Amino acid sequence: MVRLITHNLLACHVKGCTSNNFPLAFKDVQIELREAEMNPDFLRGFLPKIDWNALVGAARELGDTSLPAETPEMIDEEFLQTLHHVLLEIHVEEGTMTCPNCAHVYPISNGIPNMLLAEHEIG
Amino acid sequence: MSRPELQAPPEIYYGDTEAKKYTKNTRNQQIQADMTYRALELLNLPPDEPAFLLDIGCGSGLSGEILDDEGYVWTGVDIAPSMLEVALEREVEGDLFLQDIGQGFGFRAGSFDGAISISVLQWLLNAETSHPTSSPPHRLSRFFTTLHSSLRNPSRAVFQFYPSDDDQIQLITSTAQKAGFGGGVVVDYPNSKKARKVFLVLFVGGGGASQRVPEGLEGEEQEEGKVPFERRREREHKRVKGGKKKGIKDTDWILKKKELYRQRGKEGVPRDSKFTNRKRRAIF
Numbered sequence: 001m002v003r004l005i006t007h008n009l010l011a012c013h014v015k016g017c018t019s020n021n022f023p024l025a026f027k028d029v030q031i032e033l034r035e036a037e038m039n040p041d042f043l044r045g046f047l048p049k050i051d052w053n054a055l056v057g058a059a060r061e062l063g064d065t066s067l068p069a070e071t072p073e074m075i076d077e078e079f080l081q082t083l084h085h086v087l088l089e090i091h092v093e094e095g096t097m098t099c100p101n102c103a104h105v106y107p108i109s110n111g112i113p114n115m116l117l118a119e120h121e122i123g
Numbered sequence: 124m125s126r127p128e129l130q131a132p133p134e135i136y137y138g139d140t141e142a143k144k145y146t147k148n149t150r151n152q153q154i155q156a157d158m159t160y161r162a163l164e165l166l167n168l169p170p171d172e173p174a175f176l177l178d179i180g181c182g183s184g185l186s187g188e189i190l191d192d193e194g195y196v197w198t199g200v201d202i203a204p205s206m207l208e209v210a211l212e213r214e215v216e217g218d219l220f221l222q223d224i225g226q227g228f229g230f231r232a233g234s235f236d237g238a239i240s241i242s243v244l245q246w247l248l249n250a251e252t253s254h255p256t257s258s259p260p261h262r263l264s265r266f267f268t269t270l271h272s273s274l275r276n277p278s279r280a281v282f283q284f285y286p287s288d289d290d291q292i293q294l295i296t297s298t299a300q301k302a303g304f305g306g307g308v309v310v311d312y313p314n315s316k317k318a319r320k321v322f323l324v325l326f327v328g329g330g331g332a333s334q335r336v337p338e339g340l341e342g343e344e345q346e347e348g349k350v351p352f353e354r355r356r357e358r359e360h361k362r363v364k365g366g367k368k369k370g371i372k373d374t375d376w377i378l379k380k381k382e383l384y385r386q387r388g389k390e391g392v393p394r395d396s397k398f399t400n401r402k403r404r405a406i407f
C-alpha cells in the first residue's frame with residue numbers, strides 16, 4: 001500500500017537523478033479508503049517532516065482537496081483529523097509514479113510500488 | 124544444507140512456496156519475533172514517543188506485525204514479491220515497497236526515526252551478476268550511504284544477521300562507517316551454539332543516547348538455548364491457542380497485548396477503537 005505518508009518521503013533514486021526528483025507524480029491511480037486509528041501524538045511528531053506543497057499537490061492528484069494550502073498556525077483537532085485521513089487512510093492500489101526530472105516510471109501494482117532499477121540506472 | 128543465501132537469489136529462493144512455508148512455520152515465527160523484540164530494545168527509541176520506522180527486508184511481515192502491535196508506524200521494503208504478497212494477505216499496517224536494498228533508497232533526508240532489519244544483511248554479500256554495480260562492496264556501500272541519509276539525526280539502525288565469518292563482519296562494519304555511521308557489533312550469548320545472535324547496531328549522530336555500543340546478553344542460555352523473550356512469547360502463544368487459527372490475531376489478543384503494554388507504562392499505544400483489528404474493506 002502506498003499512502004501519502006510514504007509518498008511524501010519518496011524521491012527518485014535513479015543514478016544521477018539528484019535534483020528536482022521529488023515529488024513523484026501519480027498517474028492512472030486506483031485508490032481505496034481504509035479507516036485507520038488516529039494517533040494525534042504521531043501526527044504532531046510527523047508534521048515537521050512533511051513537505052507541505054508536495055502533500056497538498058499529491059492529495060489533489062488523488063482527488064482530495066481537504067488540506068489548506070499552508071500548514072495552519074494552530075494545530076487543532078480538526079486539522080489533525082484531516083491530516084490523518086490524507087496521510088494514512090488513502091491507499092493507492094494501482095497506477096504509476098513518474099519522476100519529474102528523469103521521467104522514470106515506478107509502477108504500483110496491488111498497492112506495492114516497484115522501485116527496482118535497471119542495471120544502467122543504478123548509482 | 125547450506126545457508127539460503129548461498130542457494131539462489133532472494134526473490135527466487137523466497138518464491139510462493141517457500142514464502143508461505145517460511146511464514147507458517149511456528150518455530151520460525153518465534154525466532155524472528157524474539158529477534159525483533161531484541162532489535163527494538165537495541166534501537167533504544169525515546170520512550171513515550173510515537174515513531175516512524177523502516178523495516179529493511181521486511182519479508183512477509185513477521186516483524187511488521189510486532190511493530191504494529193507496539194504502536195509504531197512503519198514502511199517495509201523487500202526484493203521478493205512472494206514474501207510481500209504474504210505480507211499483504213496477513214494485512215500488516217505498513218506500506219510495502221518492492222525494492223532491492225543493494226540499489227539504495229530514494230527516501231528524503233531524515234525520513235525515519237529508526238530502522239530494523241532481521242535476517243537480511245547476509246543476502247547482500249553474494250554477487251548475482253558480473254556487472255560492477257552488483258559487487259557486494261558496491262551494493263553495501265550504496266545501501267548504507269542512502270540509508271544513512273534517510274535516517275533522522277540522532278537515530279539508530281539495528282540489524283540481526285548471519286555472517287559466515289569475521290571477514291564479512293569486517294566488510295559490513297567498515298562500509299557502514301565509511302557511510303557515516305557510528306556503532307558496532309553486539310553478540311548475544313556468544314558462547315552458546317544455539318542462542319548466539321549477531322546484531323549490528325548503527326548510530327546516526329549520537330544514536331539517541333550514549334555513543335557506546337550496547338552490551339550483548341551474557342550468561343547461560345535459557346532453557347535449551349532459548350533467549351528470554353521466547354518464554355514470554357510461549358506464554359502468549361499458549362494463550363492464543365484455544366482452537367484459534369494460527370497467525371491470525373483476534374481482537375481480544377490485540378486488546379490484551381495493548382493492555383499489557385499500557386501496564387508496563389508504555390505510552391503511545393493506540394487507544395482501542397472500533398477499528399481495532401477491523402477487516403479492511405475496499406470502498407471503491
Ligand SMILES: C[S@@+](CC[C@H](N)C(=O)[O-])C[C@H]1O[C@@H](n2cnc3c(N)ncnc32)[C@H](O)[C@@H]1O
Nearest residue numbers: 133180181182185201202203223224241242246
Ligand atoms: C530470512 S528472510 C527475513 C524476513 C523478515 N525480516 C523476517 O524476519 O521474517 C530474508 C528476507 O530478506 C529479503 N532480501 C534479501 N535480499 C534482499 C535485497 N537485496 N533487497 C531487499 N530484500 C532482500 C528476502 O527477500 C527475504 O524476505
Ligand SMILES: [Zn+2]
Nearest residue numbers: 012017099102
Ligand atoms: Zn528521476
